[in-house]
Amino acid sequence: MKPWLQLVFFTCTFLLWHAKAEFFTSIGQMTDLIYAEKDLVQSLKEYIRAEETKLSQIKSWAEKMDVLTSKSTSDPEGYLAHPVNAYKLVKRLNTDWLELENLVLQDTTNGFIANLTIQRQFFPTEEDETGAAKALMRLQDTYKLDPETLSRGNLPGKSTLTVGDCFGMGKTAYNDGDYYHTVLWMEQALKQHDEGEDTTVSKVEILDYLSYAVFQFGDLHRAMELTRRLISLDSTHERAGSNLRYFEKLLEKEREEEKDKSVNETITTEPVVQSGAYERPLDYLPERDIYEALCRGEGVKMTPRRQKRLFCRYHDGNRNPNLLIAPFKEEDEWDSPHIVRYYDVMSDEEIEKIKQLAKPRLARATVRDPKTGVLTVASYRVSKSSWLEEDDDPVVAKVNQRMQQITGLTVKTAELLQVANYGMGGQYEPHFDFSRKDEPDAFKRLGTGNRVATFLNYMSDVEAGGATVFPDFGAAIWPKKGTAVFWYNLFRSGEGDYRTRHAACPVLVGCKWVSNKWFHERGNEFLRPCGRTEVD
Numbered sequence: 001m002k003p004w005l006q007l008v009f010f011t012c013t014f015l016l017w018h019a020k021a022e023f024f025t026s027i028g029q030m031t032d033l034i035y036a037e038k039d040l041v042q043s044l045k046e047y048i049r050a051e052e053t054k055l056s057q058i059k060s061w062a063e064k065m066d067v068l069t070s071k072s073t074s075d076p077e078g079y080l081a082h083p084v085n086a087y088k089l090v091k092r093l094n095t096d097w098l099e100l101e102n103l104v105l106q107d108t109t110n111g112f113i114a115n116l117t118i119q120r121q122f123f124p125t126e127e128d129e130t131g132a133a134k135a136l137m138r139l140q141d142t143y144k145l146d147p148e149t150l151s152r153g154n155l156p157g158k159s160t161l162t163v164g165d166c167f168g169m170g171k172t173a174y175n176d177g178d179y180y181h182t183v184l185w186m187e188q189a190l191k192q193h194d195e196g197e198d199t200t201v202s203k204v205e206i207l208d209y210l211s212y213a214v215f216q217f218g219d220l221h222r223a224m225e226l227t228r229r230l231i232s233l234d235s236t237h238e239r240a241g242s243n244l245r246y247f248e249k250l251l252e253k254e255r256e257e258e259k260d261k262s263v264n265e266t267i268t269t270e271p272v273v274q275s276g277a278y279e280r281p282l283d284y285l286p287e288r289d290i291y292e293a294l295c296r297g298e299g300v301k302m303t304p305r306r307q308k309r310l311f312c313r314y315h316d317g318n319r320n321p322n323l324l325i326a327p328f329k330e331e332d333e334w335d336s337p338h339i340v341r342y343y344d345v346m347s348d349e350e351i352e353k354i355k356q357l358a359k360p361r362l363a364r365a366t367v368r369d370p371k372t373g374v375l376t377v378a379s380y381r382v383s384k385s386s387w388l389e390e391d392d393d394p395v396v397a398k399v400n401q402r403m404q405q406i407t408g409l410t411v412k413t414a415e416l417l418q419v420a421n422y423g424m425g426g427q428y429e430p431h432f433d434f435s436r437k438d439e440p441d442a443f444k445r446l447g448t449g450n451r452v453a454t455f456l457n458y459m460s461d462v463e464a465g466g467a468t469v470f471p472d473f474g475a476a477i478w479p480k481k482g483t484a485v486f487w488y489n490l491f492r493s494g495e496g497d498y499r500t501r502h503a504a505c506p507v508l509v510g511c512k513w514v515s516n517k518w519f520h521e522r523g524n525e526f527l528r529p530c531g532r533t534e535v536d
Contacts, residue, residue, distance in 0.1 A: 054103060061100055081463065081511040082157035083139050084150060086424035090124045090132040091168060097123070133172035135382070135425025135506075137181050141280065142292045142427075142506050143465065147188035156463060156509050163192045163199035170209055179213040180280050186210035204234045211243065217278045220251055287471045291430055294469035294476045295505035301474030309335045315342065317405045328406060334475050337487055337499050341477070342406060345484040346399060351459045353395045354388070355513060358419035361386035382427050383504075385420040388515075403455050403517050407486060413448040413523040419459075422466065422512040428504035430471055433518060434489040434496045449521030450490060452528065454500075457484045457515045465508030472499045479512060492531035494521065 072079040072089075080086045124132075140150060147169075148154075151161040161169075170185035190206045193199060211226035224247045230240045285291065293299040315330035316323040329343040346354075362384040390397040396417055404411045434451045435442035443450060456468065458479040468477045468485065477485055489500050504512075530536075 054106065057103065058100070077511045080423060081507075082155065082159050082509055083136055083424045083507075084153070084155070084159040084161060085157065087132040087136050088159065088161070088165065090129050091165065093123045094126060094129040095168070129168075130172050130176070132424060133169050134176075136169065137173065137178075138382075138425045138427065138506050139465070139508055140181075140184075142295050143508055144296065147184050148191075151188050151192065161188075163189050163197050164201050166192065167201045167206060170206075170213075174209050174213060179216040180278060182209060182213035183217070183278060186213065202233075204230055204237065207233070208237075208240065211240075215243075215247070219278075220247055220254070223247055224251070285429060287430055290471045290474075291469060291503055291505075294471060294474065295465065295467055295503075297467075297476060299474055300476050306335055315406065318408050320405050320408070322405050333477050333485060334470075334473070337473075337497055339470075339475065339477070339485060339487045341480075342484045342486065344482055345402065345406070346457055346459065346482055348482070350395050350399060351482070351513070353393065354399070354417075354419060354459065354515060357388055357392055357396070358386040358421075362419075362421060382425065382506075383420045383422045385418055387416040387418055389416055399457075399515075400517065403484075406484075407453065407455060407519065409453060409519045409527055410523040411517065411519070413520045415446070415451075415518045415520070417515055417517055419513070419515045422504065422507045422514075425506045426466075426504075426512060427506040430501050430503040432489070432496065432498070432501050434500075436496060443520070446520065448523070450494070450496070451518045452490045452521050452524055453486065453488045453519040455484060455486050455517045455519070458482070459513035459515060460511060462507055462512045463510035465505055466510060466512040467505045468502060469505055470500065470502045472501055479514075488528075490521070491534065492528065492536045493534045494530070495534055 072085070080089070136150065139145065140147070145155075147166065151166055153160040166185050166189035170182050170189060173179070173181035173185060186206050186209050189201065190203065190210060193201070193203055193206060207226050207230035211223050211230060214226060215223035224244065227240050227244045227247065230237060231244065234240070282288075290299060310332035312329065312331045314327040316327040328345065331341045331343070333339040333341050363386065364384060388396045390400060400411045400414075400417060433454050458481055460479065461481045462479045466479050468479075469475065487500060489497060491497055504514075
């Protein structure tokens with residue numbers, strides 16, 4: 001029996017027992033029981049109203065989620081291709097469903113809670129939600145999207161962010177010490193709050209984070225302005241009061257220092273940060289600006305003169321018997337270093353089979369530690385990958401053989417076919433495919449020498465973003481399903497071609513699938529003999 005029913009039952013039993021025991025002595029006393037029962041019914045109705053309110057909230061949530069999941073399950077990859085959808089899915093499962101659980105737990109709905117408990121082991125974690133938020137920020141920076149664009153759904157797909165979502169983004173940045181994005185997202189949360197959007201997040205919470213983040217940029221005046229606004233909403237906020245007093249002391253100190261300077265010397269006024277406009281901090285990647293510009297299609301150095309040196313042709317693999325009747329269409333993407341694209345390399349059926357084989361094995365993509373040669377995860381590579389062997393399926397052997405015929409290089413010493421899926425904000429920052437002189441043991445375990453060439457298959461179209469870019473010489477190559485690009489990482493002398501440092505740009509909208517084959521030096525000595533100079 002449910003607790004509230006037990007309460008009603010025992011209360012009613014007590015009242016009836018009491019009435020039965022005493023009713024014959026005083027009808028007046030029995031009238032008291034009538035009013036007591038009436039009061040009990042009123043209490044019961046209040047409980048029912050409270051339960052109905054709760055059930056109405058749960059029903060509303062269920063109906064909303066039914067519509068949403070019907071849409072998402074009809075095309076999971078298409079739905080997750082939109083970065084906002086991917087972020088909100090992670091946020092819902094990590095945060096919103098927990099709030100619903102707390103609501104439901106007010107009653108003994110054991111079946112739902114048991115099911116939720118079982119399912120939670122498959123839910124994203126706090127770390128996953130943080131990662132999803134950072135992926136959105138990565139897209140925001142790379143493609144110069146302001147929070148308004150992302151929040152209002154001004155991308156293909158029209159998926160929006162609420163005040164709570166924006167606040168969550170800001171908190172993630174704040175907890176990571178990233179005050180630049182904290183300001184951007186807390187400002188967006190405050191803007192939508194001021195516009196009257198319904199939310200459980202208070203302005204006080206937003207202003208608390210925003211004022212401190214602004215202070216971290218040295219914008220003392222705006223920090224004080226925001227803190228005063230916070231105090232006007234909550235005069236008992238201890239931290240805000242303490243911060244305001246601290247800010248006022250700092251401001252007074254600055255004024256005194258400026259006064260002393262003006263007395264002793266003629267000062268040159270330094271440029272003051274415009275209130276609310278803060279620069280993105282520099283990071284570890286020296287070519288960050290060039291890389292991101294290329295991802296946006298800016299700064300591509302394809303001049304008319306260079307364009308004239310690029311041609312299309314039929315490629316038969318140096319008269320490979322298998323390609324004489326059906327050569328591949330070859331197109332120059334860049335002249336030096338020479339990068340070519342091949343068309344119709346993989347059929348739709350082959351692509352689907354490769355993806356089907358890879359999906360169960362997908363794991364966080366790794367890179368080789370330059371010192372140990374051991375595969376490890378890295379923050380600059382955000383994707384999932386798997387490795388396929390020829391024994392896994394005949395289609396793998398068929399694709400490998402095709403790459404050998406096209407390149408004229410042997411696959412016997414090449415690495416396994418790597419399949420990678422770049423989801424929300426997926427990227428691989430600028431890197432070399434070959435090992436440099438300061439990392440001689442990178443491929444020692446393989447025993448096949450350095451990576452002489454890269455063959456990259458595009459297994460999907462990408463709606464926005466996802467280009468392969470070469471910052472050194474300003475090239476950007478966009479994914480086209482069924483095509484492949486090929487380039488040599490080493491000169492014929494075996495020296496590394498440092499111009500081939502490249503990157504996989506973050507996927508803005510879409511789902512990017514690629515597979516690649518890295519050919520190694522061993523076995524290719526006579527297939528690609530040495531040149532006469534170091535840079536042939």
